[in-house]
Amino acid sequence: MPAFYRMSNRSSSAAADASLTEDADRPSLREGPEFLSTLPARPSDVRTARTVIAVSVIVFVGLVPFAKTPLQPVWAFIPIYETLLVVNDLVTALLLFGQFSILRERPLAILASGYLFTGLMAAFHALTFPGLFTPTGLLGADTQSTAWIYMFWHAGFPLFVIAYTLLKGRSGGRLPDTRSGGRFILACVASTVLLASGLMLMATAGHDLLPVLLLAGGAYTTAMHIVVTSVWATSLAALIVLFYRRSSSVLELWLRVVVCAWLVDVALSAQLNAGRFDLGFYAGRIYGAVAASFILARLLIENTGLYAQLGGTHARLAAQNQELQREIAEREAAEASLQRMYEELEDRVRERTASLEAAMREMDSFTYSISHDLKTPLRAVAGYAGILKEDHGSELNEEADTLIDEINENAARMQQLIDDLLAFSRVARKPISRAGVDMDALVKETIAELEDAENVKRKIAWDIQPLPASRGERGLLKQVWINLLSNAVKFSSTRPVPVIRIGAVDQPDETVYFVEDNGIGFSMDYYDKLFGVFQRLHVAEEFPGTGVGLAIVQRIVERHGGRIWAEGRVDKGAKFQFSLPKDDQHGRT
Amino acid sequence: MVEPEYAEIVIVDDSASDALLTRRALQKSGIASPPLWLRDGVEVLDYLFGRGAFAGRARTALPRLILLDLKLPRIDGLRVLETVKADARLREIPIVMMSSSAEERDLRAAYRFGVNSYVVKPLDFTEFSRHVAEIGAYWISVNRVPPP
Numbered sequence: 115m116p117a118f119y120r121m122s123n124r125s126s127s128a129a130a131d132a133s134l135t136e137d138a139d140r141p142s143l144r145e146g147p148e149f150l151s152t153l154p155a156r157p158s159d160v161r162t163a164r165t166v167i168a169v170s171v172i173v174f175v176g177l178v179p180f181a182k183t184p185l186q187p188v189w190a191f192i193p194i195y196e197t198l199l200v201v202n203d204l205v206t207a208l209l210l211f212g213q214f215s216i217l218r219e220r221p222l223a224i225l226a227s228g229y230l231f232t233g234l235m236a237a238f239h240a241l242t243f244p245g246l247f248t249p250t251g252l253l254g255a256d257t258q259s260t261a262w263i264y265m266f267w268h269a270g271f272p273l274f275v276i277a278y279t280l281l282k283g284r285s286g287g288r289l290p291d292t293r294s295g296g297r298f299i300l301a302c303v304a305s306t307v308l309l310a311s312g313l314m315l316m317a318t319a320g321h322d323l324l325p326v327l328l329l330a331g332g333a334y335t336t337a338m339h340i341v342v343t344s345v346w347a348t349s350l351a352a353l354i355v356l357f358y359r360r361s362s363s364v365l366e367l368w369l370r371v372v373v374c375a376w377l378v379d380v381a382l383s384a385q386l387n388a389g390r391f392d393l394g395f396y397a398g399r400i401y402g403a404v405a406a407s408f409i410l411a412r413l414l415i416e417n418t419g420l421y422a423q424l425g426g427t428h429a430r431l432a433a434q435n436q437e438l439q440r441e442i443a444e445r446e447a448a449e450a451s452l453q454r455m456y457e458e459l460e461d462r463v464r465e466r467t468a469s470l471e472a473a474m475r476e477m478d479s480f481t482y483s484i485s486h487d488l489k490t491p492l493r494a495v496a497g498y499a500g501i502l503k504e505d506h507g508s509e510l511n512e513e514a515d516t517l518i519d520e521i522n523e524n525a526a527r528m529q530q531l532i533d534d535l536l537a538f539s540r541v542a543r544k545p546i547s548r549a550g551v552d553m554d555a556l557v558k559e560t561i562a563e564l565e566d567a568e569n570v571k572r573k574i575a576w577d578i579q580p581l582p583a584s585r586g587e588r589g590l591l592k593q594v595w596i597n598l599l600s601n602a603v604k605f606s607s608t609r610p611v612p613v614i615r616i617g618a619v620d621q622p623d624e625t626v627y628f629v630e631d632n633g634i635g636f637s638m639d640y641y642d643k644l645f646g647v648f649q650r651l652h653v654a655e656e657f658p659g660t661g662v663g664l665a666i667v668q669r670i671v672e673r674h675g676g677r678i679w680a681e682g683r684v685d686k687g688a689k690f691q692f693s694l695p696k697d698d699q700h701g702r703t
Numbered sequence: 704m705v706e707p708e709y710a711e712i713v714i715v716d717d718s719a720s721d722a723l724l725t726r727r728a729l730q731k732s733g734i735a736s737p738p739l740w741l742r743d744g745v746e747v748l749d750y751l752f753g754r755g756a757f758a759g760r761a762r763t764a765l766p767r768l769i770l771l772d773l774k775l776p777r778i779d780g781l782r783v784l785e786t787v788k789a790d791a792r793l794r795e796i797p798i799v800m801m802s803s804s805a806e807e808r809d810l811r812a813a814y815r816f817g818v819n820s821y822v823v824k825p826l827d828f829t830e831f832s833r834h835v836a837e838i839g840a841y842w843i844s845v846n847r848v849p850p851p
Contacts (some may be wrong), residue, residue: 497721497723
């Protein structure tokens with residue numbers, strides 16, 4: 115945006131000019147705009163002000179001996195000087211009112227009124243100056259009118275400064291938000307105009323009521339000395355108040371300079387000189403003009419500075435905005451690609467689910483066929499062997515008889531394998547239903563059934579600790595206990611006193627149940643085979659089984675969202691542990 | 704293999720060995736009339752409705768028991784069951800489903816179609832023979848059906 119750059123370039127060059135008397139690090143708009151009246155004076159400001167005051171005083175001291183030196187009356191000096199004052203003061207008043215309307219600090223409006231007052235009084239002073247526009251002056255002025263207007267003028271402004279300084283330090287100076295700033299300004303302007311006009315009228319219409327200050331030849335009366343000293347004293351009072359308040363804003367710092375110049379002005383042009391148009395008269399007036407320009411100059415510098423800041427901020431905001439737009443675009447692009455990836459993923463999940471479902475259906479019909487068709491020939495084998503024995507038993511010798519038994523046993527074993535395999539695949543396919551399961555009751559029930567099934571009731575030392583309830587499918591969990599407990603019974607059967615310990619460990623997220631026996635144990639070398647289908651760690655003759663039981667147990671536990679693990683040592687027993695989550699969300703199908 | 708026109712018991716099974724074992728068990732249990740063996744769903748329905756190979760058979764002569772295998776070629780056992788139980792004339796014939804499997808869905812389907820009994824064929828010869836003998840004895844001697 116070239117417009118911004120042009121603007122900020124111009125503003126920053128103006129700011130560079132303005133910062134001749136300031137540090138390079140100007141306050142930025144980041145913390146809100148700073149104004150003359152709020153900006154704290156920095157050491158560089160203080161140094162500049164001191165220098166100006168020092169120069170003023172030196173020049174003043176140098177001029178004092180020559181104050182009474184009469185000079186040529188230059189009539190044009192008066193209107194030029196007064197016009198300069200009027201314009202300066204009115205512009206200053208305008209800018210201060212402007213600051214007031216932003217900051218709403220009432221003391222600022224008072225000070226602005228002070229500048230309006232001096233502007234008006236300067237105008238009256240010029241208009242009534244004898245011999246300037248008419249021999250006696252305009253506005254019905256008499257011989258003393260101009261002198262008195264000067265006195266009112268030069269006593270008035272310091273009073274405004276005092277009022278400003280005293281009010282400034284106090285809380286509650288801020289105009290409430292409910293009140294209109296414009297109306298307050300209007301009230302200030304109206305009362306100031308009234309005051310100035312009133313004073314002017316007192317000096318013109320009330321001329322005869324006031325003491326005589328100037329003699330016919332232009333010499334000062336005693337009254338003049340008293341009045342001018344009092345006027346000078348008000349400026350001194352203002353300076354004292356300014357120093358006493360030790361207020362630290364740039365505005366107050368420059369007000370001190372202004373009041374100093376004001377003191378010199380009054381001293382040279384009405385106290386230490388002899389009359390109109392001598393050196394003191396001119397020098398004092400020049401001081402006054404310079405004094406009137408200080409605040410104006412500072413305000414103008416500040417205005418340009420603020421413009422520079424505004425331009426800079428605008429450019430920065432535009433850059434930030436652009437950056438934001440870019441970030442938004444990037445984020446939108448990222449979101450779009452994320453959405454695409456998500457959709458692709460969903461598609462893939464759908465495809466995978468469909469193919470899994472197809473595989474499941476295939477598996478389903480496969481196991482269904484197995485359960486129906488695999489057993490028929492097996493039954494034929496067992497059946498014909500049975501017929502052979504029943505119908506032809508008398509013709510068979512002992513060996514044939516044993517072989518027939520062998521056929522039957524193997525057929526039965528095959529049947530068991532098929533049934534176990536079907537059970538295993540059923541666990542994988544069937545959805546798990548969940549309900550509260552009383553594990554204590556379930557274990558007692560299982561043990562009772564196991565003991566019933568055992569042909570020889572061996573003495574088993576059961577050590578059963580209380581078991582926390584769980585959630586799951588009771589039938590499947592019972593299958594877990596049946597398999598683990600029958601294993602424990604089976605593999606500890608060779609012990610003189612089999613000991614089987616059942617217990618549980620309650621943990622925050624899950625419950626861990628365990629079955630521990632003192633049986634023949636197993637070698638951890640074969641741990642990875644423990645839960646495999648048809649994996650057996652012992653010979654079938656010694657400990658019968660198909661090798662599917664633990665695979666079924668593992669599958670059931672995992673379908674419930676739990677884990678199973680074991681530890682064992684050869685001839686030192688085994689401990690099987692399985693966990694079931696407490697959170698119902700896990701393992702749901 | 705078309706046996707006599709009338710049989711008290713009809714065995715429907717595609718496995719010759721199962722049929723043989725069943726017949727043997729029934730005959731050994733003392734049931735007089737020899738059971739009829741049919742091999743699949745089409746045959747049994749033709750027999751019952753007197754059509755196809757059995758066209759012209761006296762349709763009023765209905766068996767007193769059907770031992771029906773679940774898995775049959777062409778028309779399977781469940782379909783036969785459904786057809787028989789949906790027919791006003793045939794639905795009173797007791798049907799015992801004989802199956803190798805105890806799959807839950809088969810059991811549910813069979814009972815939904817109105818099976819009279821469901822038996823899982825045991826593998827063991829002695830046990831099988833005993834079950835078949837008991838079934839025959841019960842449905843022929845103990846059970847009563849309404850007169851035709």
